Every structure is written in C-alpha cells, then in structure tokens.
Amino acid sequence: MERPKVRSYRDLLVRKAAMDIAVDCYAATKSFPASELYGMASQIRRSSASIAANIAEGYGREQTGSFIQFLRVAQGSLKELETHTIVFGRVGLLTNEMVAVLLSKSDDLGKMLHAMIRSLQRKAEE
Secondary structure, X not given: OOOXXXXXXXXXXXXXXXXXXXXXXXXXXXXXXXXXXXXHHHHHHHHHHHHHHHHHHHHHOOOHHHHHHHHHXXXXXXXXXXXXXXXXXXXXXXXHHHHXXXXXXXXXXXXXXXXXXXXXXXXXXX
C-alpha cells in the first residue's frame, strides 16, 4: 500500500496525532477548578499544543537539520506533557482513566517522533 503524498505539515500523521493529544488535553482540563485555569490547566494545554506547533514550525523551515531539531523540541514538550499528566493524576485533577489514555497516546506519539527523526537522519546521510 502506497502512502499518501505529503504536501504540507498538515498531512503528517505525527502532527495529526499531536493535534489529537492537544484536543484531548483541552477536553480533560475543562473540568479543572477555576482556580487552576491559569495554573495547572494552562501548563498542560501549552505543553500539548507546543508539540504540534514545533512539528509544523520545523517542517516549515524546509531544511532537514532544522526539522530534526524541532522534532526533538517536540519530544521535549511531549515529556513535559507526560510529567504534567502524572502530577495532575496524583493530585486528583485527572482521573486514573484519563491519565492512562493520555500516557498511552503520548507513548504512541513518542514512537512516531522517534521514527520520524531516525528516518530523516538516514535520508540526510545518503
């Protein structure tokens, strides 16, 4: 089966997965108390949105080295998101079920980012 042609960063499956996690994070934090809106809710929302934003920005640089660097920044934001998710679960702001869902999706996205970085590195070495 042939993969669809990537014409834009919007076509990247890794970016679509990152967008899905960001949407999930916004939905999960809607139930946070108002006192956390600018604290913990903001932290998880910003880190989740940053993943997709860095993928898009790196793609837009049109240089493999820059794209790889931005994918690494996205990996860092993903680790930040995972940490916030665990903390919010431990303090009772997220249910155990939501923590499990977000961490599972984060694991999948992390594997996608890692595979994309390795693929781009191999192509750059050719």
